[in-house]
Amino acid sequence: MNFLDKLNRIVLAAERAFLTILFSVMILLSFFQVVLRNFFSVGLVWADPFLRLSVLWLGFIGASLATQYDKHIRIDLVGRFLSARAASAVSVLTGLFSTVVCVLLAEASWTFVANEIDFHDTIFAIAGFDVPSWWAQLILPVGFGLMSLRLFFRSAGTAIDLVKGGKNATEGPGERP
Amino acid sequence: MTGTVLTGILLLALAFLGSPLFAVIGAAALAAFHFAGIDSSAIIVELFRIANAPTLLAIPLFTFAGYMLAESRTPSRLIGLSQALLGWIPGGVAVVTLVSCAVFTAFTGASGVTIIALGGLLYPILTEQRYSERFSLGLLTTSGSLGLLFPPSLPLILYGMVASNTRMIGGGVPDVSIDKLFVAGILPGILLVVLLSAYSIRKNAGSGTIPFSFAAALRALRRSAWEVPLPFIILFGIYGGYFTATEAASVTVVYVLIVEVFVYGDLTLRKDIPRIMGESLLLVGAILIILGCAMGLTNYLIDEQIPMKLFEFVRSFVTSKAAFLVLLNLFLIVVGMMMDIFSAIIVVVPLIIPIATAYGIHPVHLGIIFLTNLEIGYLTPPVGLNLFISSYRFDKSIPEVLRSVVPFFVLLLLALVLVTYIPELSTFLVDRLGVR
Numbered sequence: 178m179n180f181l182d183k184l185n186r187i188v189l190a191a192e193r194a195f196l197t198i199l200f201s202v203m204i205l206l207s208f209f210q211v212v213l214r215n216f217f218s219v220g221l222v223w224a225d226p227f228l229r230l231s232v233l234w235l236g237f238i239g240a241s242l243a244t245q246y247d248k249h250i251r252i253d254l255v256g257r258f259l260s261a262r263a264a265s266a267v268s269v270l271t272g273l274f275s276t277v278v279c280v281l282l283a284e285a286s287w288t289f290v291a292n293e294i295d296f297h298d299t300i301f302a303i304a305g306f307d308v309p310s311w312w313a314q315l316i317l318p319v320g321f322g323l324m325s326l327r328l329f330f331r332s333a334g335t336a337i338d339l340v341k342g343g344k345n346a347t348e349g350p351g352e353r354p
Numbered sequence: 355m356t357g358t359v360l361t362g363i364l365l366l367a368l369a370f371l372g373s374p375l376f377a378v379i380g381a382a383a384l385a386a387f388h389f390a391g392i393d394s395s396a397i398i399v400e401l402f403r404i405a406n407a408p409t410l411l412a413i414p415l416f417t418f419a420g421y422m423l424a425e426s427r428t429p430s431r432l433i434g435l436s437q438a439l440l441g442w443i444p445g446g447v448a449v450v451t452l453v454s455c456a457v458f459t460a461f462t463g464a465s466g467v468t469i470i471a472l473g474g475l476l477y478p479i480l481t482e483q484r485y486s487e488r489f490s491l492g493l494l495t496t497s498g499s500l501g502l503l504f505p506p507s508l509p510l511i512l513y514g515m516v517a518s519n520t521r522m523i524g525g526g527v528p529d530v531s532i533d534k535l536f537v538a539g540i541l542p543g544i545l546l547v548v549l550l551s552a553y554s555i556r557k558n559a560g561s562g563t564i565p566f567s568f569a570a571a572l573r574a575l576r577r578s579a580w581e582v583p584l585p586f587i588i589l590f591g592i593y594g595g596y597f598t599a600t601e602a603a604s605v606t607v608v609y610v611l612i613v614e615v616f617v618y619g620d621l622t623l624r625k626d627i628p629r630i631m632g633e634s635l636l637l638v639g640a641i642l643i644i645l646g647c648a649m650g651l652t653n654y655l656i657d658e659q660i661p662m663k664l665f666e667f668v669r670s671f672v673t674s675k676a677a678f679l680v681l682l683n684l685f686l687i688v689v690g691m692m693m694d695i696f697s698a699i700i701v702v703v704p705l706i707i708p709i710a711t712a713y714g715i716h717p718v719h720l721g722i723i724f725l726t727n728l729e730i731g732y733l734t735p736p737v738g739l740n741l742f743i744s745s746y747r748f749d750k751s752i753p754e755v756l757r758s759v760v761p762f763f764v765l766l767l768l769a770l771v772l773v774t775y776i777p778e779l780s781t782f783l784v785d786r787l788g789v790r
Contacts, residue, residue, distance in 0.1 A: 253737060
């Protein structure tokens with residue numbers, strides 16, 4: 178698991194850096210648009226679609242991080258009434274279920290992107306360069322893929338700890354964000 | 355048919371066992387499309403459509419602004435100001451609590467952060483002024499979600515986005531927009547604060563007060579001089595026609611960033627800001643992934659005319675609008691007991707809008723009814739978020755917290771009845787100001 182752990186840390190650092198940069202660009206760009214529109218009555222044509230698609234990227238990477246830190250929205254009910262061991266066992270079950278769903282959605286996303294590559298659609302143009310739609314859509318399979326990997330390794334780790342009866346079995350997915 | 359029912363039961367069980375809701379909803383969409391013989395990539399086509407929503411950008415921007423405010427010393431300045439202005443009223447510290455929490459929650463979107471950020475500061479003040487422990491606990495627990503009817507709260511934005519993506523029976527688009535919702539929530543929101551304040555004043559007439567001093571008020575005002583204009587910038591910006599709700603979000607982020615980093619120096623640009631960005635985007639990601647997965651499912655339900663069938667079913671035993679509203683509120687209270695506000699909006703609104711509008715309920719009024727119910731849901735077991743945050747923050751047992759919120763809960767129910775049966779509370783300002 179050591180190698181995977183290291184890999185996960187690298188991906189995590191890359192995700193966080195990417196989020197910070199993308200979100201900063203978005204804040205500046207959207208503010209710039211407001212200024213342009215209000216004071217000069219002009220605007221960048223590509224800025225609005227770019228910003229909306231960027232929210233999708235923010236959302237998917239944010240969701241991938243939420244998977245890492247176990248921050249997804251859930252009905253937090255059963256855990257309160259179970260022993261620590263039973264709660265871990267249930268979390269393995271729900272984790273594996275979520276893994277399967279993410280794999281299927283990643284596959285569906287990939288089919289979607291592959292279709293779009295064949296269509297040669299463009300989504301907006303920056304400085305005369307037409308951005309192909311599938312560039313923007315690539316985050317969907319990547320996001321679901323990252324989530325399924327994280328869910329799988331977390332559930333597998335919890336399952337191994339449970340079987341070993343290790344004292345760490347009840348601990349969360351590592352440090353907080 | 356049995357396959358559908360079995361899948362439904364299995365998914366509900368997995369949801370109650372604590373599976374992430376986006377996975378449950380995604381699985382429901384996968385199953386529905388599979389049974390209908392449609393390729394699963396159609397779910398993704400629908401999911402990708404959320405990138406068309408013009409107000410999508412407002413979600414990460416307002417969330418980030420709210421998190422910055424929560425991490426700065428804004429809570430303490432806000433309390434200082436309301437104390438200086440309202441502390442002289444008998445029972446005034448309770449009013450201070452209600453007002454400052456409501457304002458703060460409007461900006462932080464009722465994600466539970468109010469009790470953490472303000473509760474710790476207000477609890478000692480309440481105790482010092484001889485408010486009973488039980489009253490203080492109930493007050494703070496209730497205040498944790500008070501104000502989610504005020505702009506620019508995240509639940510209002512999300513309701514607006516989800517609602518404008520639904521279709522009424524017959525195919526029309528419901529007459530709802532974020533600009534309208536921002537105005538619609540103001541009077542009902544004030545009603546909640548006034549009702550709770552009146553009770554608090556009555557209950558604590560003998561408690562300590564903070565004498566009013568003009569100098570102190572001026573000092574507090576000067577201290578928060580940069581934060582006080584914020585709600586007005588947003589409201590006048592939008593309704594003065596200077597910018598859209600999304601643009602207002604952008605202006606808010608830049609304004610808050612400059613004020614907290616460069617004017618007050620509460621947050622550092624290199625350390626705090628990237629960390630707060632990351633934290634706020636966790637919540638944004640968690641909400642958007644549910645929204646995305648629900649797009650496919652919603653589309654399937656509309657194609658199968660499920661809202662229409664539900665409406666015909668309901669109509670067979672509920673004929674009047676008034677009776678339907680009773681049923682609606684009971685249903686929403688149960689939803690609020692089980693689900694958090696964001697998932698509830700995403701999952702339930704597409705089903706409710708066609709039915710409620712068929713009974714002649716205005717979709718903006720419906721939104722305010724919906725959010726008031728879900729606000730009550732923060733206080734109801736088994737999953738009421740405020741109960742648990744409060745129990746954790748003030749180190750009290752859940753039964754203790756539950757007992758403390760009972761009078762407030764009853765008052766909120768009363769307010770819900772008023773909001774439900776006086777639609778003008780929600781629509782008067784919208785009509786009067788001619789908001790589109």
